[in-house]
Amino acid sequence: MSTNKGKLSLKTAEIEKISHLDYFNIAVSVDCVIFGYEQNEFKVLLIESDLEEFKGKLSLLGDLVRPDEDLDSASYRILKERTGLDDVYLQQVHTFGAIQRHPSGRVITTAYYSLVNINHHQLKISDNQVHWHNVADIRAMAFDHKQILDTCHEMLRSHIMEHPVIFNLLPEKFSLRLLQDLYEAILGVQLDRRNFRKKISLKDWVQDLDEMETDVPHRPGKLYKAKAKMSNGTITGVI
Amino acid sequence: MSTNKGKLSLKTAEIEKISHLDYFNIAVSVDCVIFGYEQNEFKVLLIESDLEEFKGKLSLLGDLVRPDEDLDSASYRILKERTGLDDVYLQQVHTFGAIQRHPSGRVITTAYYSLVNINHHQLKISDNQVHWHNVADIRAMAFDHKQILDTCHEMLRSHIMEHPVIFNLLPEKFSLRLLQDLYEAILGVQLDRRNFRKKISLKDWVQDLDEMETDVPHRPGKLYKAKAKMSNGTITGVI
DNA sequence: TCAAAAGTGTTGACTTTACACCCATGA
DNA sequence: TCATGGGTGTAAAGTCAACACTTTTGA
Incomplete structure (x- = not known):
C-alpha cells in the first residue's frame, strides 16, 4: 500500500532525464592555471586566444569537459595535452x-x-602559440581569465605556508636560497633569511642531500630535496 | 596584411558555437548546504529525495541552473524559493x-x-518534505551529498575563526555563551570560556548592547549584536 | 683580497594556553 | 541557601620578528 502510494509521487531517473532536457544547454569547461618558476620569475603558461573577439589577448589553457570524463580528469587531460606531463599537482x-x-x-x-617544473625533462609544449609569461607582468586577458588567474594566485598564496606544494615548481635538488626566492616571488614580499630557514626546518618538508651547489660565483649552498612533496590535488586535512 | 593572415586562422564565436554543440549535454546544478543553529544543535536543511533510486534518502536542496542565470544567482534563487530568505550569507x-x-x-x-537564522521571522519552509537535521546525526545521503555536506562543513570550520560569518546563524541579540556554544558545535571541540571571550573581544566583531538575558535560571549574561556581520558571499581578502 | 651569498642565535614582543575564584540570579 | 552559569586576570610556554657577524667560494 504505502509502497504503491509512494511510487506514484516518485520520479524515476529516466523520467526526470527527459523533463530536464531543456536544461542541457550550458557548456562546461575547465581552465588550468599552470604555474612555473624559472630564473627568479614566477610564471604562468598561456596561449593567445583564437577567438576573433579576443584577438591578441592572452588566455588560459582550457577545454570543454567531455561527456564521458570527470571534471578532474578533464584538467589532467588538458595538462597532459599541453605539457606532456602527467605527474602534476592540480587543485580545484x-x-x-x-x-x-x-x-x-x-x-x-x-x-x-x-x-x-619548467625544466622537467618530460615537459614538451606542443603548441608554438603557448608560452610562459611572468605573472607580475600580465594585464588584460581574454574572457574573465585575469580574474581567474588572480583567484588562483591568491589561493596558491594561502596554501604554500601550510602545505608542501611548492616543491612541484622546483627541480629535484634545490638550495634554500632558491626555495626562498620562490616563496618571495609568489607572496610578493621579502622574507628574512634566518627566520625563513628556521620555519622551513621546523616543518620537516625538506631533506638534506649532503651535496653542494656547483658553479656558483660565491660560497655554494647545501642542496635539499622535498621530503613530503604532494603531487596530486588533494590537500590532506584541508578544504 | 598581417590582419588578413590573422583572420584566416581565427574562429569567430559564432562558428565556435556550432562546433561545440555536441558538448552542450552536461547539465549544471547548484546544491545549497543550508546551515542553521537551534537549541544547541548545528543543523542542516534537507529534503527527502524524490528519485526512486534514492527513495527515503536525504538530499541537499538544489536545482539545475537556468540558461539565463548566473551560477551565484541560482544559489540565491534556491535559498529564496526554499526558505523565503533573501539576505543570506552564501559561499561557493x-x-x-x-x-x-x-x-x-x-x-x-x-x-x-x-x-x-532558523528563527528569522521571514523564514518559511515551503515544502513539508523539507526539514532541519542535526548535522552530527547524518549518515548516508542521496547522490554524493554526504561528501558535499562534509566538504562544506570543513570549509565552514576553516572560515569561522578568521571571518565574522557565524553571526548569520544567530538571532540579532545573543549572549557570548550562545556564541561559544555555536563555535563548539561547528568545530566539534570544547573551548575555554575565558580565552574564548578574550579572543572574540580582540576581534572587534561584536558590540555590547547594554542589555541582559531574561528568563534564565541563573545569573543573566550580557547581550551583544554583530558589528561586522557579513551577509553576502565574498570573504574579503581571503581565498 | 674582494665580492657575493651561505650559514647561524638571541632578544623582546606578542600570542596562546592553562587555570580558580567571586558574583548575580531564580528556584 | 543552593545550583547554575556569568564574569574576570595572571603566569608560563610558545611563536614571531628583528637583527649582525663569520665563513666559504670564485674571480
Missing part, C-alpha cells in the same frame, strides 16, 4: 558562472591551478 | 563533477554553503 579553485563570460554562448568554467 | 565551496554522480545523466554540481 573556483567555478566561474556569469552568464556573459563567454561570447560563444553559455559556458561555465571550473578553474584549477597546477604547479609544474 | 567546490564543484563536484564525477561522471556517475547523478543517475539521471551527466550533471555537475557546484556546492554552496549558506548560513541562516
